[in-house]
Amino acid sequence: MSRPSVLYPVAALILAWAAGPALADDDDAHDRVLGSVHVEAGEHTNKATTVNGSIDIGANAVVKHAETVNGSVTVHENATVDAVETVNGSIDLATGVRVAGKVELVNGKITVGRGTDIGGKLSSVNGEIRLTAAHVGGGIETTNSNLTVGANSRIEGGILYNETSESWFSFFGKPSRPRVIIEPGAVVTGELDFRRAVDLYVSDRANIGTVKGATVHKFSGALVN
Numbered sequence: 081m082s083r084p085s086v087l088y089p090v091a092a093l094i095l096a097w098a099a100g101p102a103l104a105d106d107d108d109a110h111d112r113v114l115g116s117v118h119v120e121a122g123e124h125t126n127k128a129t130t131v132n133g134s135i136d137i138g139a140n141a142v143v144k145h146a147e148t149v150n151g152s153v154t155v156h157e158n159a160t161v162d163a164v165e166t167v168n169g170s171i172d173l174a175t176g177v178r179v180a181g182k183v184e185l186v187n188g189k190i191t192v193g194r195g196t197d198i199g200g201k202l203s204s205v206n207g208e209i210r211l212t213a214a215h216v217g218g219g220i221e222t223t224n225s226n227l228t229v230g231a232n233s234r235i236e237g238g239i240l241y242n243e244t245s246e247s248w249f250s251f252f253g254k255p256s257r258p259r260v261i262i263e264p265g266a267v268v269t270g271e272l273d274f275r276r277a278v279d280l281y282v283s284d285r286a287n288i289g290t291v292k293g294a295t296v297h298k299f300s301g302a303l304v305n
Contacts, residue, residue: 116151263303
């Protein structure tokens with residue numbers, strides 16, 4: 081009669097030991113130094129991280145943190161991520177994506193799809209930022225990026241363009257001006273602070289906050305590039 085009380089704990093230990101490696105393998109699949117990381121559609125995982133490689137997050141997946149150094153990050157439709165970061169690459173957020181925190185890039189293009197919601201700051205240094213009917217809750221910060229705030233997008237927390245270092249461009253001549261376009265129906269609350277020269281075009285059907293350091297060029301209809 082005493083045997084079952086001994087065997088049940090032993091059996092539980094064996095099952096836990098057997099499950100342990102599988103869980104570790106699953107974690108390793110999403111946490112690498114070399115190579116790309118793929119999160120399947122609908123999958124839930126704590127992180128998707130690598131150093132040299134891209135990250136691909138499937139539709140409806142849930143990921144706490146997506147980060148790489150040299151590589152792109154692609155987040156497919158209706159996925160949820162706490163934060164997205166890379167240094168050299170691109171960030172592509174498809175339609176209906178939810179990012180609770182920040183989206184951060186140094187060199188590359190950021191594309192934000194229709195209905196996507198970024199709770200924190202969206203920041204970049206060099207490249208292009210393009211939003212389509214999207215929401216950013218923590219403002220946009222950049223230095224050299226061309227920026228398009230697409231029709232019906234909403235930016236809270238303003239836009240900041242940081243000052244450039246003239247010495248950085250001393251061997252290449254005068255730096256080109258970033259082009260900033262705010263399309264019809266877009267709303268930008270807070271200050272638009274330009275600490276460097278930009279070409280700023282704002283639709284007569286957009287609603288923006290106070291502009292500092294730049295001249296607003298109004299346009300009607302669609303702006304032809």
